[in-house]
Amino acid sequence: MALVESLVNTLDIETGHDSLDTADGRARFGVAEKELAEARELRESLRAALLAHAGHRPHREVTPLGELLSRVPLYVAVDERDGSAGFAAPAAGAPLLTRIAAAVAEALVAGTWTRLKACEAETCHWAYYDRSPAGRGRWCSMQVCGARAKMRRYRAKEG
Template sequence: MTERSPAPGALTLVEALVNTLDIESGADSLDTAEGRARFGITGDEEAEQARTLRESLRAALLAHAGHQPHREVTPLGELLAGAPLVVTVDEADGSAALTPADDRSLPARVAAAVAEALVAGTWTRLKACEAADCHWAYYDRSPAGRGRWCSMQVCGARAKMRRYRAKGA
């Protein structure tokens, strides 16, 4: 996981939530008060729901990259089905958007972000790194949309080195 340009629009929320867990080190920022506050999480139950949502999002992002999750997760659609969204219309220009009915609800904010990304055509470009010890969320800005790693310098280089060594063995 390295620094990349953040995902566009509301996908920054999804990217940030997925990246609250550093799989390699095991550090989970949802274990800290600061990490929870960043997402408006106030208690242990909400934190556990956020972790479930995070892993379901990670599974969807792995699917965007053509990979299956490494463990069973609650389907994302099931978690977002109860997220209340409303249609808002801008009186000045008539544009419309789906917005969370409750701005404090993390699932509703995520559902609105996914809806915005679907309309913008950016949802499937948000992916999870294929490295099993990483799975960091990143926005694939490659022209063909075939990015595989969060960082070519770290995860990509490791994968290529493993492949190279396997051929020589």
């Protein structure tokens, strides 16, 4: 799930900084410059799914994540030595979409997929893992986005 979270968080919505604009940022995900549009499409489809996990609508229309992931062939690989299993792609050097599909599949099996969410704040939408006991987290950080939301509500009551 770290891969999914990292990819979504390559774009800082508040500042507009996109680390995929740099060669180093693309290299972190094995994305060539010619694959940049597809990587961004995948990122925003993931963000929309994570917003949905938190009960929010995406900030714009995107290709549904399921549609993108349906293009990826995965299989279950079993280690003959210890019997451990995991999802794998049929080819070595798997593209980003395939690695994301495997990460999503692993999270589904582990039961953690819906705990990966995007922050409710419209200027943020940062991906985070919801560690709250009830799974009802709304913000990436109570100290930043949560505090801002509470302050806005407080000021609205005062005004």
